[in-house]
Amino acid sequence: MQKITPWEVSGKINYERLIKEFGLTALPSKLPEVFKNNILFKRKFIFAHRDFDRILSAYQNKKKFVMMTGLMPSGVFHLGHKMVADQIILYQKLGAKVYLTVADIEAYNSRNTNLEELKKVAIEEYLINYIALGLKPKNVDFYFQSSRSKDGKKSNAYYALAGFLARHATFNEFKAIYGDISPGKIYSSLLQASDMLHPQLEEFEGKCPVIVPVGADQDPHLRLARGISQRIKLYNFEQLSSTYHKMLPGLQGIDTKMSSSKPESHIALTDSEREVENKIKKYAFSGGKDTLEEHRKKGGNPDIDISYQYLTFFEEDDKKLEEIYNDYKSGKLLSGELKQITIEKINKMLKEHQKKRDKAKKQIDKFLKW
Numbered sequence: 007m008q009k010i011t012p013w014e015v016s017g018k019i020n021y022e023r024l025i026k027e028f029g030l031t032a033l034p035s036k037l038p039e040v041f042k043n044n045i046l047f048k049r050k051f052i053f054a055h056r057d058f059d060r061i062l063s064a065y066q067n068k069k070k071f072v073m074m075t076g077l078m079p080s081g082v083f084h085l086g087h088k089m090v091a092d093q094i095i096l097y098q099k100l101g102a103k104v105y106l107t108v109a110d111i112e113a114y115n116s117r118n119t120n121l122e123e124l125k126k127v128a129i130e131e132y133l134i135n136y137i138a139l140g141l142k143p144k145n146v147d148f149y150f151q152s153s154r155s156k157d158g159k160k161s162n163a164y165y166a167l168a169g170f171l172a173r174h175a176t177f178n179e180f181k182a183i184y185g186d187i188s189p190g191k192i193y194s195s196l197l198q199a200s201d202m203l204h205p206q207l208e209e210f211e212g213k214c215p216v217i218v219p220v221g222a223d224q225d226p227h228l229r230l231a232r233g234i235s236q237r238i239k240l241y242n243f244e245q246l247s248s249t250y251h252k253m254l255p256g257l258q259g260i261d262t263k264m265s266s267s268k269p270e271s272h273i274a275l276t277d278s279e280r281e282v283e284n285k286i287k288k289y290a291f292s293g294g295k296d297t298l299e300e301h302r303k304k305g306g307n308p309d310i311d312i313s314y315q316y317l318t319f320f321e322e323d324d325k326k327l328e329e330i331y332n333d334y335k336s337g338k339l340l341s342g343e344l345k346q347i348t349i350e351k352i353n354k355m356l357k358e359h360q361k362k363r364d365k366a367k368k369q370i371d372k373f374l375k376w
Contacts, residue, residue: 019222019252019253019261021053021054021222021252024054024222024250025053025054028054028222028225028229030054030055030056030225030250031054031055031056031058032053032054033047033050033052033053033054033055033058033249034058034059037062038062038065038066040100044096045319045322046089046092046093046096046251049318049319050252051089051251051252051319052093052219052249052250052251052252053250053251053252054222054249054250055247055248055249055250056228056232056246056247056248057245057246057247057248058217058247058248058249060215060244060245060247061215061217061247063215064214064215065100065101068101069214069215070103070211070214071101071102071103071214071215071216071217072102072103072104072105072205072206072211072214072215072216072217073093073094073097073098073102073103073104073105073216073217073218073219074104074105074106074107074201074202074205074216074217074218075090075093075094075105075106075107075218075219075220076106076107076108076109076198076201077090077106077107077108077109077128077132078109078112078113078117079108079109079110079113079124079125079127079128079131079132080113080117080118080127080266080267081127081131081265081266081267082131082266082272082274082276083131083132083135083266083274083275083276084264084266084272084273084274084275085254085264085272085273085274085275085316085319085352086253086254086263086264086272087132087135088135088139088275089221089251089254089319090219090220090221090251091135091136091139091141092139093219093249093251094106094136094141094219095136095139095140095141097217097219098141098142098145098146102145102217103145103146103147103205103211104141104145104146104147105147105149105201105205106136106146106147106148106149107149107150107151107201108124108125108128108132108148108149108150108151109151109194109198109201110124110125110128110150110151110152111151111152111193111194111197112151112194112197112198114152115188115190115191115193115194116190116191116194121152125150128150129370129374133148133370133373134363134366134367134370135275135359135363135366137362137366137369137370137373138275138359138360138362138363138365138366139359139362143369143372143373146373147210148373148374148375151197151201156375157209159209160209160210163204163207163209163210164200164204164207165200167200167203167204167207167241168196168197168199168200169196170238170240171196171199171200171203171234171235171238172196173238174234174237174238175196175230175233175234179230179233180192180195180230183226183229183230184226195226195227195230198227198231199227199230199231199234199235202216202218202227202228202231202246203216203231203235203241203243203246206241206243206244207241213242213243213244214244215244215247216244216246216247217247217248217249218246218247218248218249219248219249219250219251220248220249220250220251221250221251221252221253222250222251222252222253223253225248225250228246228248231246232245232246254315254316254319255312255315256268256271256272257270257271257272257273257285257286257289257290257291257312258270258271258289258291258312259291259310259312260291260309260310260312260315269285270285270288270289271289273285273286273352275356275359275360275363276360276363277356279353279356279357282349282352282353282356283349283353286313286345286348286349286352287345287349290312290313290316290345290348291310291311291312292306292311292312292313292341292345293306293307293308293309293310293311293314293334293341294306294307294311294334294340294341294344298340301337301340301341302337303337304337305334305335305336305337306334306335306337306339306341306344307335308330308331308334308335308344311334311341311344313341313344313345313347313348314330314331314334314344314348316348316351316352317330317347317348317351320348320351320352320355321351330344330347
């Protein structure tokens with residue numbers, strides 16, 4: 007049985023069912039080339055949306071738009087987080103103003119009360135990796151929920167919005183969206199709504215389309231923000247747009263999720279070559295058969311094999327990926343060989359990325375202007 011909330015994901019995720027349950031819309035088949043050629047859209051890692059047409063229109067007509075997302079500074083930055091980072095960088099390249107919040111108040115209320123530790127993780131794990139992956143300082147507003155801006159007018163507008171939004175949400179609405187709730191979760195949710203909506207305030211960008219790319223587990227936050235944004239009459243917000251991406255599974259199997267707190271479930275972008283090799287060989291769930299003879303005869307199942315699933319994210323050559331799929335399914339390619347291909351592919355990427363991380367550390371101050 008699947009369970010998907012902002013704080014817990016468990017069970018096998020049926021994305022077609024999610025589209026129906028959450029009231030999402032499948033992505034249109036016709037997209038501009040820049041999206042069609044992007045691996046996340048091409049391979050349907052991004053599988054659904056709400057009002058994405060607003061963003062497509064802004065991009066095609068060269069109008070202003072914003073990409074907004076947040077990060078939870080709860081642990082190491084792993085491959086699952088890279089999926090969001092790749093989208094941030096894509097939209098920045100397309101001309102979007104990037105709003106990137108560190109959800110330290112939410113983290114304080116739900117996970118960790120050490121604010122200095124949260125700040126350190128946000129910068130050393132997330133910001134540095136974002137920069138190394140290609141995030142540029144121009145047109146980026148990187149900030150902490152607990153310290154929005156040195157500009158008093160901007161800061162006041164952001165926190166006031168969260169307070170005003172509270173009037174337009176009900177306890178029953180929180181209960182219906184989140185299930186079990188607490189005062190901390192309620193406050194954090196209102197602040198997140200302000201995160202998504204405040205770029206449209208006159209103190210910031212003014213009314214414009216805003217795209218919020220999220221995993222399916224974060225949709226409750228979008229539903230709340232979208233709902234109350236249309237009920238509050240103090241402001242004239244354009245409805246938020248959102249896209250939904252699948253969650254990269256944990257090493258233990260397609261029904262698991264990468265967790266920053268469980269090293270055996272993830273591959274971090276700071277892992278060494280040896281760590282990557284050991285994790286994949288030891289923990290990566292295999293779709294192969296129990297014996298060599300049986301595997302050669304019946305073949306493996308790439309649809310449940312974690313090594314293959316990771317290759318769909320990292321192997322850009324469609325023909326090569328198809329060949330690996332067919333060879334594994336036919337039994338020509340063994341589980342150990344498939345794991346080795348994945349190890350080499352990931353380590354090649356991480357080797358280059360870690361070099362860029364060293365350079366990225368020198369650029370941190372360009373982003374810390376809040």
